[in-house]
Amino acid sequence: MAGTKRLTQHDIAKLAGVSQATVSLVLNGAPTALARIPQETRERVQHVIRTTGYVADPIARRMAKGLNRxxxxxxxxxxxxxxxxxxxxxxxxxxxxxxxxxxxxxxxxxxxxxxxxxxxxxxxxxxxxxxxxxxxxxxxxxxxxxxxxxxxxxxxxxxxxxxxxxxxxxxxGDYANATRALVEKAWALGHEKLAYVGPSGSAESVIDRWRGFAEAITAGAELVLHLDEVGGAADETLDAIVASGATAVFFVELADAVRVEAVARARGLSVPDDFSAIVLGSHVRAERSHMQFTAFDIPRxxxxxxxxxxxxxxxxxxxxxxxxxxxxxxxxxxxxxxxxx
Missing domain, CATH: 3.40.50.2300 (Response regulator)
Known part of the structure; x- marks a missing residue:
């Protein structure tokens, strides 16, 4: 078509030698409607659509079919x-x-x-x-x-x-059960004094992690430290962990675990020899770490x-x-x- 005029279904119908209703049925693609149109006619209309680069008006399609897709x-x-x-x-x-x-x-x-x-x-x-x-x-x-x-x-x-x-x-994601499984694994490996680094409320994803943790420690393990508001220096977090005597620390955020592990290493402490570190989720972005943290995978x-x-x-x-x-x-x-x- 000459000029910049937008092609319409009427134009496609004229080029294909069919009615506008036939073009509309081909475009909408309903199987019951297409069954009434001869294959040769469908192919002719589709050929014209391909060669002209026609794109259906989404508003018009909404009116005709009820969906923009x-x-x-x-x-x-x-x-x-x-x-x-x-x-x-x-x-x-x-x-x-x-x-x-x-x-x-x-x-x-x-x-x-x-x-x-x-x-x-x-x-x-x-x-x-x-x-x-x-x-x-x-x-x-x-x-x-x-x-x-x-x-x-x-x-x-x-x-x-x-x-x-x-x-x-x-x-x-089932964060509560995933967290519970990690706590139970730590308990089975002999960890009786646990620390939790991260909030326990606000977003549902945070609430679910805390719920899974809290339910699991009733089996016999002891929560010796809970740092609800994290954001201070990593060395202060490490000081609190060491003072608590925790042997396994659960981190809501990977970034916190990475920073604490780096400070511990600088002090001559080792993860997991001096304390274990478990991250509650496979967080995608954080500072680089030289080790793979024990965690659970979120199927994003x-x-x-x-x-x-x-x-x-x-x-x-x-x-x-x-x-x-x-x-x-x-x-x-x-x-x-x-x-x-």
Whole structure:
């Protein structure tokens, strides 16, 4: 077509020698409709579409079929670039892989808000361009989550979320059981005095780790140190660990474990000979370490894939609210010693 005029279905129909209704049926791709169109006609229309580079208007397709075949992805923290970029990347890889398999495109919703605070429902938000939305973040805005739950817009959270005006559909990692398994392993290896470095509240992922730890130590081990607010110098954290007599230290954040281990090494102390160090999760970005910490693996890519598949089910049918926790497999590592030998 000459000039810069946008091609329409009417133009495609004229070039293919068919009706506009036939072009619409071919584009929408419903099997029952395509069965009524001769194969030669379908191929002719598809050839014209390919050779002209025609792209269907998403708004028109929404009106005709009810779907744009677009999934929104909203993160409460910036995904590209940021200090947490590597944290989000595996989720996004899984989301992209499943979206492609389901024949959906992705729309990254950066949102708006006051200062650096992101909001899903900020003025001028473009949420409804997407047929549904995946929501990621260490902590969610509870009022926005309640608005999503009580509304009619399909969404799925990545990570376990407490009820907010009703049950929240999510795919998360089973941090409580993974943490419990690591504590029980330390106990079985002879560790009776334990330390916990990291918070016990706020985000659900933090609460779940603490719950798994607290439930496991009732078996007989003793919590001799809990540093709830970490952020001071690593040497002060190490001082507290040594003074407590803990033989196994559980770190919520890998970065804290790396810094404490480096300070310990500089003082002539050894991990795991002088004390063991266990990290509650496979955190992706932190300072480099010369050793593999004993931990558990967070299946981030699989969480992204399953959350995307769940969202498509919610978009395309009247699917019930699902809440899935995926197993976090243990990582052997080099930092948990056997005290019984």
């Amino acid at each position: 677009i999934l929104g992805v909203f993160t409460y923290e910036p995904a590209f670039p940021s200090a947490q970029a590597d944290f989000f990347t595996p989720f996004l890889l899984g989301i992209e892989e499943e979206a492609q398999a389901q024949n959906y495109d992705l729309l990254l919703l950066t949102g708006a808000g006051v200062g650096r605070e992101r909001k899903i429902f900020a003025d001028g938000n473009r949420l409804r361009i997407a047929d549904g939305c995946l929501v990621l973040g260490r902590e969610f805005d509870r009022e926005e989550l309640k608005r999503l739950v009580t509304g009619d817009y399909p969404f799925v959270a990545i990570g376990r979320r407490e009820d907010a005006g009703g049950p929240v559909p999510y795919v998360g 890519e699989e969480m992204g894939r399953q959350a995307t598949a769940m969202l498509v089910r919610r978009i395309e049918g009247d699917a019930p609210v699902e809440q899935i926790l995926l197993t976090c497999e243990p990582v052997e590592g080099q930092t948990l010693a056997n005290k019984r030998t």
